[in-house]
Each structure stands twice: as structure tokens, then as C-alpha cells.
Amino acid sequence: SSWWSHVEMGPPDPILGVTEAYKRDTNSKKMNLGVGAYRDDNGKPYVLNCVRKAEAMIASKKMDKEYLPIGGLADFTRASAELALGENSEAFKSGRYVTVQGISGTGSLRIGANFLQRFFKASRDVYLPKPSWGNHTPIFRDAGMQLQAYRYYDPKTCSLDFSGAMDDISKIPEKSIILLHACAHNPTGVDPRQEQWKELAATVKKRNLLVFFDMAYQGFASGDINRDAWAVRHFIEQGITIVLSQSFAKNMGLYGERAGAFTVICSDADEAKRVESQLKILIRPMYSNPPVNGARIASMILNTPDLRKEWLTEVKGMADRIISMRTQLVSNLKKEGSSRNWQHITDQIGMFCFTGLKPEQVERLMKEFSIYMTKDGRISVAGVSSGNVGYLAHAIHQVTK
């Protein structure tokens, strides 16, 4: 007999299931709106020009393949910190931060979660917005933390339940950990306005909470890297203790290269050094040191003025296409004669949109129109193109009229 007879079959991945069903469908009009990766207007993956140029530059330098330091490529981590905090940030200039390279967003969140489990003795509780990215919960759980929630999304209005959020957050026990999506909330696309962020910051500060920012879409949300990082920077300016995970999967299209970073804002540079030493002790028994390729590409882009400029243009291009698809979807729904309020589609931001569609309607979209999305009605706007937005609007109208 086997050691593994009692091992249960793991649950099927819901998003994978969507893609599998999509692949099996023979309808030529089919649409995959479950995909969490950017697509161009032809529905194809997009390799940024600045990425191609950076790769060519790297290849010409004929670099070796020696191990990176445990904390990663220094030019990359420094540039990541500067990108998030802003070059004029006091925290950045004073050096009272530590940034380690992580395995994209997931790896950076995991290092952070493990670090808090080991060194944040005040609380085991991590408060997530309701809803949050599905992987947040198991990441923190596997790291040994406990999950709690605060109200966030209002399904009645398909927008932010600001009073609910403020109410819940004002009651979070002091010195708990609260996770905030820096921009382009996943899965809802609902972000607080700057005025709301200010109030959230004040409450968070009053409750003495530690903030874990997850920033997976800087630049990709509004098209402006500074605007998308505004909340992170504001919280730091308010003197709130934050830790931050960054991903370059979407904003540089480096998905499979796993480029990310985890940052801890500290009291001073000395504390930052001590924190860094502990982060390394966490990383070493996990994977020893991080992969170089994505970090080298990102570093080349961020640190080469011409490439950086090109990148800012390209990331704005991606954000603009998404925004344009939102606009076209709403106008097409109007043209179809829909009398429903679809304003949330253009109010929301980033890759994803919580349409407000119910499971039965999602099912009909799949069966009758070969349009695939997750059961919660979330669509990846990246999967919409000028060629199929009309069809999508038509189908949505059919199942909601």
C-alpha cells in the first residue's frame, strides 16, 4: 500500500476550470474573461517593447549566472523601493527601509506573512477586505496567521461600502494587521478616492494598526505610477507603519519571470539592517536566493532613463486600453437598449470588473454565448477587445433584460 492512500484530491481551481471549459468550446465567438493577464486588442499576450530592449541589452552584456544574494539584485530592489515610495520620499532618502526581492507578488506576500508571524508579536490577526484576492487567505494561513475581514464591497451598488469599511476598521483591535490593496482592488476593481483614503489612514492611525499594502498594479490601474502609489505614500507620510508587496507581473508583463519585492518601512537605517538580516533567514530555507531574469529586466528598465520613459508610455497604453474597453462596454450596453445602471463598469479600475451578474446569469453567458468568467461575475477587462466588446454587451443585455 501507499503512504499516500489517505491524501485527498485537492479542490479544482475555479479559475482554471473556467479556462479549461473555454478551451473545450468550439464556438468561434467564444471569450475567455477569466484570464488574469493582459491581452492586446487582438486578444494576444503582449510583450512590452521596453522588455524586449532590456532583454537584448542584458544578452549583450554576457553576464554570468552566479547566485544572487539572498535578498536579491540590489539595483532591482532599490529601484523597486524608489518606484513605490517616490524619489522624494523621506523614508527612501533616509534609507529607513529594507526591500528584498520576492517571487513576484505571491512570494513577496508570503515572505511578509512569515516575517509578521515571527516578529509581530502583538497580534495573529490579519484583516482582509471583503472580498479579497482568493490567494490572500491561504497565504496568510500557511504562514500561521489568522484571517479576519472588514466590509469593503457593496454588492447593491457595485462600489465601495465606505461607511461599512470605516465602521469595521474603527473597531479592529489595536495593533492588528490590516491588508489594503494599494490600487486596482482585486477582484472588484473598486478603489477608494483620495479623500476616502485620507479618512481611512486617519482611522488606521488612530487604531494603531500595522498596514500590509499589496500593490500588484502600480501604473497599470490609472496609467500613472505616482497616482497609483498615492495611498502607499500618504500612509507613510502620516507616520503609519507599513509593509509592502510589489509585483511586476502585470505592469511590466513579466508574469512568468516572477519579479516582485517586499518592503518594510523602519524607524531608521539600523533597524532596517536588522530586519533585513531576519528576512534573509526566512528566505534561505524557502528557496535560498531569487531568480535573476525578471529582476534584471525590471532593473534595466527602471534604471535606464530611455527605457524607463518607454515603459511609462507602454504601461499607460495598457491602462488606457482597459479604460477604453470599459467605456465601450457601457456605451454598447446602452446601444443594446439596456436600462440598467452600468456606471460601476467605468467607475471601477484595473484589470478586473465586478459586473454584478448573478451565478445564473454567468451560467447562461457560458452556455448560450460561450462567454466565460468566474461565478462571482468577475470579468477580466483585459480579455475584452474592440472586436468582441459588441458581442459581450449584446450577451450581457440578453441575460439581464
Place this chain on the structure above:
Amino acid sequence: AYRTDEGQPWVLPVVKKVEQMIANDNSLNHEYLPILGLPEFRANASRIALGDDSPAIKENRVGSVQSLGGTGALRIGAEFLRRWYNGNNNTATPIYVSAPSWENHNSVFMDAGFKDIRTYHYWDAAKRGLDLQGLLNDMEQAPEFSIFILHACAHNPTGTDPTPEQWKQIAGVMKRRSLFPFFDSAYQGFASGSLDKDAWAVRYFVSEGFELFCAQSFSKNFGLYNERVGNLTVVGKDADNVQRVLSQMEKIVRTTWSNPPSQGARIVATTLSSPQLFDEWKGNVKTMADRVLLMRSELRSRLEALKTPGTWNHITEQIGMFSFTGLNPKQVEYMIKEKHIYLMASGRINMCGLTTKNLDYVAKSIHEAVTKIQ
């Protein structure tokens, strides 16, 4: 890490070629890999470990998890074992690590949640070889179902491996006492120059019907250190068991790194799936292994020519990147402070650091250390 005779890092010629192929292939992009990794990489990587004609592969009872280097493979395997081996979430299962071993082994299993990490006898300092009797005794005394970390070849840090006969004895005891083999294979091909020879122990255990894990690293044998290319090979009783195991591995991977990095896996997959490139790679690996073997024999012959006190056959009998010279901490300090030769306090030297240019100096320095310091 490997160094050339000029003391330089070496990017394998076949790797340079394949990277160029990848760069020129405009059909490739940077999309996410599946959670368990690049399929062509996984299948080829496990095939390298188990052999083309492996019964386990033929019987479809082999699973693979692409991981971040050998470390990542060890960690995913450890996390799985803690959750699913010997009960559910049994953190009390003893983990046995060789004395000495790579120091990160302890941390990997500790951070995976295991509470009882022990050592098993391995290095006999007096005779400068394997303490087989001590090892077998520890296995006889170990609680049933204990997990043993075995170095597939080129034991780190001693360079001392069991012979095939000794492996057979080890396997016999482990089978009788229901001990779980977790192989760490970081040097396949790099140790003897032969992939098959370096995988003999793993394959023997498979042929003896064991269910086992094998953490593979392609850092050294492909020189892909910083790309973090590794693979956890899972051998189970049948396909159904392996399928369920892999589904749970996915859950563990998802909260650790979501999906693995693509660059290194592409290089390895491309190389291993082309007969021509595969041959080229084997040639590159043999180049590295041969240089190390040459340095071993040259160092030994110099020490013997100098009539340095002690016996030095262990230098050529040991295998792989490292050698436990037998120098004591005081002698090591002398080497570092007086001769500017850097080695570990344990007396472990990295044979890759030796070159035709520095052999004489190193041999003379060892001679001085041994004769001046007791």
C-alpha cells in the same frame, strides 16, 4: 559554484546556445507557467533522475514539481510531508539529517514545521570515511516511519558517498523499518561525469519498490545557479496516488510562489529534449567533472610528493565539489590568516577553487599547516 581553470565562473556553451535560441524565438512570451511548472521541463527532469527505462515512469507513477532550485524542491517536499506523511499534520515525525550535512537542511525542515530533527552518523573523522555501521545503527534505532535525508551523490560537505554495496545495505534496513527516503540530488553528472552513475542510488531505491522524494537541482550541472531551476520528483505506488499528491503539491506551491520562473526551465527543457543538445550538455558536464577530478588527483599527488604527514587518498576517493581535507580548525585558521586560502572551519575545501596555477601553492600551504600546527 564551479570555476574554470582561470578561476572564472563558466556559463556552459550549450546554455549560451539555447539562450540564443530562446531569444530568437518570437513565439515565446512571458506568460505564467502552470503551478507545477513547465510540462516539458518536469517530464525531462524526472527522466534524467530516474533513467529513460525507469519502470516507475513506464508505470506512470512519477510526479514532478518544478521548484526554485534544489532548496525550493526540498521545501515543497518538506511542507507536503508535514501535512500528509505519517498521519495528518504530524510535526512529530523525526527527520534525520546526516552528520555533517548542508546546514540549510535543518532550516528547511524546521521552517516546514517539523519539531524533531536529528542527526544520523555519517562522517568518521578518525578514518576519514563513511561511518557505515553508525549510519545503519541509527536507522535500526530510528522510530518507524522516520524520514531520512539522503545525498544522492557527492555528499555535501564530505564528498564521501556510500558504495553501491553499502547503498544496498542502507536500502535493506530502510525497507524493513519503513523509513522514508528523501533524496537530495544537487550534483547529478557533476560528481562522476556520468548521469547514470550519479543517479544509481536513487534508481536502486526505486527498483526496490520504495515510494520516495528526490529534490533535484540544476544549479551546478547546468551552471544555472541564479535562474533557480529545480525539480521535486515524486515516486509513488501508482498513478492515482501520485495524482492526488500532485494536487496537494499545487496547493502548497500556490501559497509559496504561485508558479515557478520560466527562463531556467525553458533552457533545461530545450536542452534535454533535443538529442543533439543533450549530448552537448553531457559533454559540458563531463568537462566540469573532469576538471575537478584532475584537481583532486593533482592535489593528492603533490601532498604525497611533499610527504605531508597523514594519508591523502581521501582527496581522490571523495567525489564532487567538496573535500573534507581533515584539517582541524587551528590549521584552517593558519591557512586563512597566513596563507590567504579560504576554506570552512570544518576543513571543507571547494575543489573548484583549485587551478593549475594555484595547486603548488595550496599543496605547500596544506603541508605547512599540517607540519606547523597540531
